[in-house]
Amino acid sequence: MGPAGAVNAVKKSLQIGASEGVHLSDDALAGSDAAATSLALAAAIRHLGADTPADLILTGMASTDGETSLVPAQLAERLNLPQVTFASALELDGGKLTARRDGDTHADTVEAALPALVSVTDQINDPRYPNFKGIMAAKKKTITTLSLADIGVDPAQVGRAGSWTAVETAEARPARTAGTIITDEGDAGIKLVEFLAAQKLL
Amino acid sequence: MAKVLVFIDNPGQALKKASLELLTFARSLGEPAVAFNGELHDGVAETLAAYGAQALYRPSAADLDDYLVGPKAAYLAAAVQTAGATIVLTENSAEAKEIAARLGIRLGAGVITDVVGVEPGGTAHKSVLAGSYTTTAKATTPVAVLTVKPNSITPEPAVTGTAPATVTVDVPETAAAASARITSRTEKAASGRPDLGEARIVVAGGRGVDGNFGPLEDLADALGAAIGASRAATDAGWIGHDAQIGQTGKTVAPQLYISAGISGAIQQKAGMQTAKVIVAVNKDAESPIFEIADFGIVGDLFKVLPQATEEIKKRRG
Numbered sequence: 402m403g404p405a406g407a408v409n410a411v412k413k414s415l416q417i418g419a420s421e422g423v424h425l426s427d428d429a430l431a432g433s434d435a436a437a438t439s440l441a442l443a444a445a446i447r448h449l450g451a452d453t454p455a456d457l458i459l460t461g462m463a464s465t466d467g468e469t470s471l472v473p474a475q476l477a478e479r480l481n482l483p484q485v486t487f488a489s490a491l492e493l494d495g496g497k498l499t500a501r502r503d504g505d506t507h508a509d510t511v512e513a514a515l516p517a518l519v520s521v522t523d524q525i526n527d528p529r530y531p532n533f534k535g536i537m538a539a540k541k542k543t544i545t546t547l548s549l550a551d552i553g554v555d556p557a558q559v560g561r562a563g564s565w566t567a568v569e570t571a572e573a574r575p576a577r578t579a580g581t582i583i584t585d586e587g588d589a590g591i592k593l594v595e596f597l598a599a600q601k602l603l
Numbered sequence: 604m605a606k607v608l609v610f611i612d613n614p615g616q617a618l619k620k621a622s623l624e625l626l627t628f629a630r631s632l633g634e635p636a637v638a639f640n641g642e643l644h645d646g647v648a649e650t651l652a653a654y655g656a657q658a659l660y661r662p663s664a665a666d667l668d669d670y671l672v673g674p675k676a677a678y679l680a681a682a683v684q685t686a687g688a689t690i691v692l693t694e695n696s697a698e699a700k701e702i703a704a705r706l707g708i709r710l711g712a713g714v715i716t717d718v719v720g721v722e723p724g725g726t727a728h729k730s731v732l733a734g735s736y737t738t739t740a741k742a743t744t745p746v747a748v749l750t751v752k753p754n755s756i757t758p759e760p761a762v763t764g765t766a767p768a769t770v771t772v773d774v775p776e777t778a779a780a781a782s783a784r785i786t787s788r789t790e791k792a793a794s795g796r797p798d799l800g801e802a803r804i805v806v807a808g809g810r811g812v813d814g815n816f817g818p819l820e821d822l823a824d825a826l827g828a829a830i831g832a833s834r835a836a837t838d839a840g841w842i843g844h845d846a847q848i849g850q851t852g853k854t855v856a857p858q859l860y861i862s863a864g865i866s867g868a869i870q871q872k873a874g875m876q877t878a879k880v881i882v883a884v885n886k887d888a889e890s891p892i893f894e895i896a897d898f899g900i901v902g903d904l905f906k907v908l909p910q911a912t913e914e915i916k917k918r919r920g
Contacts, residue, residue, distance in 0.1 A: 506790065510788075
């Protein structure tokens with residue numbers, strides 16, 4: 402889901418191995434918060450699975466703008482699916498999914514039956530790069546573009562108007578500037594401590 | 604007066620500072636109540652009363668910890684309805700944010716994460732785009748769910764304590780059906796250092812530590828600091844992923860961030876550039892970290908850090 406330019410991400414997915422791409426794109430989606438995003442994605446997933454529902458829905462762990470990590474959990478809630486989120490390792494055995502989820506104080510093994518929604522961390526694997534063969538093969542694959550009308554979503558339910566949160570103000574944080582930079586001449590450790598003492602950080 | 608429900612998942616033997624902060628925020632927004640999961644020890648109940656909780660809610664089910672997120676969100680949704688709360692506050696951990704996420708859908712409530720301040724009218728303050736923008740946001744729904752970062756307010760007990768009654772909330776029986784089950788849990792060895800997300804001081808290492816975090820740990824222990832790492836260091840397997848700071852790891856905002864052997868690529872900066880004071884030690888004078896460091900040392904961390912540790916110990920006698 403994204404504006405016209407987001408189709409490049411779909412193309413790259415095809416180049417590294419996906420067999421078919423779908424791009425949900427509609428001007429009315431602009432400004433959607435996590436709740437509205439999950440509503441649109443849930444509708445698209447139901448639309449695509451009308452004949453054969455998906456067994457596994459894979460997502461990333463967070464966007465790089467809002468960084469909320471809300472969408473995977475909200476998508477699972479809307480689709481009434483078990484969520485297996487922040488997976489750093491994943492195995493599928495028949496209809497059963499086993500994942501590792503790392504927390505701050507513990508690591509969990511998590512099991513769920515399919516269908517399920519999984520979000521993965523950057524520990525899950527090393528993505529392959531598109532090679533020439535992949536790029537050529539991708540040209541023959543299909544990308545379907547869907548609008549809100551195609552998936553049966555009222556434009557008033559998404560975008561800024563349909564969101565449940567509103568940003569009131571946004572201000573660029575003043576850029577950090579470089580401070581004092583010294584080159585170690587054998588006493589930099591002591592100078593570091595002097596700096597900390599002067600900043601009352603000791 | 605708005606009813607504010609604070610969710611505390613497994614309060615343990617004593618409440619964490621982050622929980623006390625939530626209670627302090629709750630009082631500034633309205634009448635606080637607490638929904639908890641797990642055991643409630645006497646000491647914790649006393650603290651909740653001292654912080655002005657008007658009511659305590661506990662789940663009818665004792666097995667919520669066996670499942671990932673779903674049943675806890677279902678319980679909390681029931682607790683919000685029982686309490687008649689219009690504001691829900693949770694901590695900002697990965698699991699708490701996900702509980703808030705599902706709660707939001709269940710209640711039709713807007714969810715705002717990574718909150719660092721809340722005004723009495725419900726306007727929340729937070730950063731986006733890796734700390735490069737500060738924003739204010741508000742839920743436009745009858746109920747608002749806010750996940751609040753630690754170190755956002757100084758915890759203060761209420762002027763007048765309370766004697767809250769405990770109410771059991773029925774957890775819907777269907778809650779566990781569509782949920783993943785946690786089949787085993789491995790506790791990680793406790794380092795004895797402060798929690799990375801809450802630490803006042805963080806000492807972080809990257810590629811330049813070359814597998815040896817020893818000098819960083821010594822400095823961290825002299826300063827009472829937590830240990831962090833760049834993705835290069837965690838990918839190399841020198842330290843666990845839970846120490847990773849940056850876009851795909853943790854975001855920290857300590858009083859002091861000491862960066863050692865980290866070049867400071869944009870993905871790293873995303874996790875630490877809102878630190879109050881940044882000190883950087885790196886061999887390469889061209890490292891981008893020096894563009895944002897308040898105090899930078901071009902030098903060998905294996906010489907500079909031990910010398911600094913010695914100097915701190917000397918000063919403290």
